[in-house]
Amino acid sequence: METLLKIFGEGHDLNSLQMSCRAVVIFLSALILIRISGRRSFGVRTALDNIIVVLLGAVLSRAVVGASPFVPTLITCLVIVCIHRGLAWGIAHSKQFGKLVEGNKILLFENGEFNRDNMKKALVCEEDLMQGVRKSALTEDMSKISKVYMERNGEISAIKKQL
Secondary structure, three states: OHHHHHHHOOOOOOOHHHHHHHHHHHHHHHHHHHHHHOOHHHHOOOHHHHHHHHHHHHHHHHHHHOOOOHHHHHHHHHHHHHHHHHHHHHHHHOHHHHHHHHOOOEEEEEOOEEOHHHHHHHOOOHHHHHHHHHHHHOOOOHHHEEEEEEOOOOOEEEEEOOO
């Protein structure tokens, strides 16, 4: 036990070597936690997925600098990852649960007209919408666009008209 305390330190008075040793363990632990959490944590980028990234970063950093006890911090992160995994499983298996946790896509443009009410709800202006159209449909010509949505992850996507 004394050897572990020498290597990893205790409390706030950590030297560079102790913090480095903690960082190695935290890095490997974070890798395992992210693998448990699943690929969606860094792929889908919904609010749920952003939450786990922010929380894990914030909580794990406390273990590196000694602001929180090491093992309880890792256990807390495991709980956070399990909650994320459980919610992601629920979203994947239930449309209603997905709507509850992540919301619905919002129709912003259809039949050649901007849906101003939905744009206000989504907090986007016409230029934001056009940026999404340029990015997803590779055009600025709205006559070529059938519909534009704000997706559940906040991205704006455009569907081109069928020729």
